[in-house]
Amino acid sequence: MRVLNMVQAINEALDLALARDERVLVFGEDVGRLGGVFRVTEGLQAKRGEGRVFDTPLAESAILGLAIGLAMGGMRPVAEIQFAGFLYPALDQILSHLGRWRHRSRGRVGLPVVVRAPYGGGVHTPEQHADSPEALLAHTPGVKVVIPSSPDRAKGLLLSAIEDEDPVFFLEAIKLYRGARAEVPEGYYTLPLGKARVLREGKAATLIGYGGMVEVMLEAAEVARKEGVEVTVVDLETLVPLDEETLLEAVRATGRAIVVYEAMRTGGFGAEIAARIAEGAIDYLQAPVLRVAGYDAPYPPFSAIEHLYRPNARRVLAALRKALTY
Amino acid sequence: MKPKVVQYLEEGEFPLAEEEALRLYRAMRRARFFDEKALTLQRQGRLGVYAPFMGQEAAQVGVALALEAKDWVVPSYRESALLLARGLPIHTLILYWRAHPAGWRFPEGVRAVNPYIPIATQIPQAVGLALAGRYRGENWVVATSIGDGGTSEGDFHEGLNFAAVFGAPVVFLVQNNGYAISVPRSKQMRVDYIARRAEGYGMPGVVVDGNDAFAVYLEAKKAVERARKGEGPTLLEALTYRLAPHTTSDDPSRYRSKEEEEAWRAKDPILRLRKALEERGLWDEEAERALLLELEEEFQRELALADEAPEPRPEEIVEHVYKEMGPDQKRAWEALRRGLHVEEVE
Ligand SMILES: Cc1ncc(C[n+]2csc(CCOP(=O)(O)OP(=O)(O)O)c2C)c(N)n1
Ligand SMILES: [Mg+2]
Numbered sequence: 001m002r003v004l005n006m007v008q009a010i011n012e013a014l015d016l017a018l019a020r021d022e023r024v025l026v027f028g029e030d031v032g033r034l035g036g037v038f039r040v041t042e043g044l045q046a047k048r049g050e051g052r053v054f055d056t057p058l059a060e061s062a063i064l065g066l067a068i069g070l071a072m073g074g075m076r077p078v079a080e081i082q083f084a085g086f087l088y089p090a091l092d093q094i095l096s097h098l099g100r101w102r103h104r105s106r107g108r109v110g111l112p113v114v115v116r117a118p119y120g121g122g123v124h125t126p127e128q129h130a131d132s133p134e135a136l137l138a139h140t141p142g143v144k145v146v147i148p149s150s151p152d153r154a155k156g157l158l159l160s161a162i163e164d165e166d167p168v169f170f171l172e173a174i175k176l177y178r179g180a181r182a183e184v185p186e187g188y189y190t191l192p193l194g195k196a197r198v199l200r201e202g203k204a205a206t207l208i209g210y211g212g213m214v215e216v217m218l219e220a221a222e223v224a225r226k227e228g229v230e231v232t233v234v235d236l237e238t239l240v241p242l243d244e245e246t247l248l249e250a251v252r253a254t255g256r257a258i259v260v261y262e263a264m265r266t267g268g269f270g271a272e273i274a275a276r277i278a279e280g281a282i283d284y285l286q287a288p289v290l291r292v293a294g295y296d297a298p299y300p301p302f303s304a305i306e307h308l309y310r311p312n313a314r315r316v317l318a319a320l321r322k323a324l325t326y
Numbered sequence: 327m328k329p330k331v332v333q334y335l336e337e338g339e340f341p342l343a344e345e346e347a348l349r350l351y352r353a354m355r356r357a358r359f360f361d362e363k364a365l366t367l368q369r370q371g372r373l374g375v376y377a378p379f380m381g382q383e384a385a386q387v388g389v390a391l392a393l394e395a396k397d398w399v400v401p402s403y404r405e406s407a408l409l410l411a412r413g414l415p416i417h418t419l420i421l422y423w424r425a426h427p428a429g430w431r432f433p434e435g436v437r438a439v440n441p442y443i444p445i446a447t448q449i450p451q452a453v454g455l456a457l458a459g460r461y462r463g464e465n466w467v468v469a470t471s472i473g474d475g476g477t478s479e480g481d482f483h484e485g486l487n488f489a490a491v492f493g494a495p496v497v498f499l500v501q502n503n504g505y506a507i508s509v510p511r512s513k514q515m516r517v518d519y520i521a522r523r524a525e526g527y528g529m530p531g532v533v534v535d536g537n538d539a540f541a542v543y544l545e546a547k548k549a550v551e552r553a554r555k556g557e558g559p560t561l562l563e564a565l566t567y568r569l570a571p572h573t574t575s576d577d578p579s580r581y582r583s584k585e586e587e588e589a590w591r592a593k594d595p596i597l598r599l600r601k602a603l604e605e606r607g608l609w610d611e612e613a614e615r616a617l618l619l620e621l622e623e624e625f626q627r628e629l630a631l632a633d634e635a636p637e638p639r640p641e642e643i644v645e646h647v648y649k650e651m652g653p654d655q656k657r658a659w660e661a662l663r664r665g666l667h668v669e670e671v672e
Contacts, residue, residue: 023461025461051461056488056491057484057487057488057491059484059487059488061450061480061481061484062450062453062481062484062485062487062488064450065447065449065450065451065453065454065481065484065485065488066450066451066453066454066457066488067454068450068451068454069400069450069451069452069453069454069455069456069457069458070454070455070457070458070461071454071458072439072451072454072455072458073398073454073455073456073457073458073459073461073462074458074462075457075458075461075462077454089480092444092447092481093447093450093451093481096443096444096447097444097447097451102646102647102648102649103646103647104430104440105430105431105432105439105440105646106427106428106430106431106645106646107431107645107646108431108432108434109439109440110649141647142647142648144648165649166648166649194652240652241648241652241653241654242653242654244653245653
């Protein structure tokens, strides 16, 4: 099978969606002629036309508003926000409307909107280009949040997100865009939203994360194996709706849980996971649930030290040792 | 150049067919009737917080009647007159203002969406809805509405710019009633007419006497026609005044004078139109009495329908969050349906 990187896999998914359903529209800042600042939409406008793939003026709130209105009118918009840190001007549209319309119209107005945004650090982006705002989004009723960790998963999950009748945030780890490569099946396929995956199994502890943290967890697991410690690794993939069943089962089997996320630690999505584990698996726990996360500070724009902010295998292993010796 | 304020009634002009003028009057009178009833119901504790539109009937009804059946209305909270003229059933509107879920699902046939509460957020959404009609080849026009205060919000700017860039078939109605709750227009902006801003977006801007139903209706018709022909959006500023409080929780005596209110009461859009109709021999006291009788009967019928709506079920809280309930909603739904809270279930 051919090997693709994340950019290519997502591009292919968008192209397939545009071909399959004429209601699908792809738009955002620079997504047209340029093909997006990360080239995720490269070639799509030339292939599918300016009506289907187009540049918008530079205004995130209106991009979200436009997407909402288009979906109200029966279209299936896939909007790109250039960086997740630039979702903030659109927060009113997101919090007040995107996730609320179905509820406030008692089911009359459902919004099949997908919002794609690159997120996360690790590649020396300029200031404010490395935020991980997934907890903000997950804290919004009525929206779903999906964060893929590899190209093959990204393709199938994005196609599911576009088919979904509810709004879906699809966050793409910038570090994985060209860093993650995988065999990606040809043609149209979907992968279910709301299902976590167990990537490897071990008896010692359970590592839980998503998106850009999955490769970090796998690297830590590999090092641990060399030291004779086998751990389970869970890739959540969908934060909302959360697959609590798979999560709790994986934790009960080991009795130790370490949650890994690159957003700021306090109030992060990992705190939600820790709470769910406390509620649903406390009797199985042999150590406190530990979090390995970004420090309680803005993501540092200082390139010589920024790598210390984002969790890495060393930090995960340190937490693992703590959990094992508790 | 100062924009010209379009008006007809002041000059004694009668630019409409008689039937059309009567249609406007009946719809405006019906809206006013509802507004008065709603205020009474609210005082009796039979309605929630209510935002009256009294005084702004010409602006809202004038735009509503300029639309075709396939067109959409994207209103804000003060647009009950617009919604009524658009065909939203009175009992639905009562239930809406009762904050009863049965009033929040507007019937399929009514091409209007629920009113918006966060100011100006409707503007970019109206643009999207308008473009959707173009994609689908249905060529519908969207009329959306905002107040003078709302034009200070970023979404107003972003939405108008988007509409102009995409040539979206939208009519932006600004009901300039001089106040944003208590803040007068002079503290909201330094421009004399809001419609002047249209030029900055590259779209036509029109100012009308918003208490002159003929002016609103005819200018709205032109804007709708332009939109339908693919010539893009229009900013329509209607100069008007709200004769009632901001909402039933507001006390306007704290920020505006009795004299000012009285001066505007003399320009009541319904009285002005009625006078024009009477001068033409199209209306009289008897016609008015007959209409009011009809409206009373209709209202009582609709009120009875609203009163019949069953009590909201507790589990409705978590319904319609997603198309398919997620595990968290499901758990809550099961508990609430049994009259329990989630904490009370194993
Ligand atoms: C984003 C936002 N900020 C504040 C409010 C509170 N608020 C409700 S109505 C209003 C004034 C609006 O004035 P205007 O746009 O002139 O409309 P009018 O009420 O006069 O019809 C304010 C401040 C709100 N609903 N939404
Ligand atoms: Mg106002």
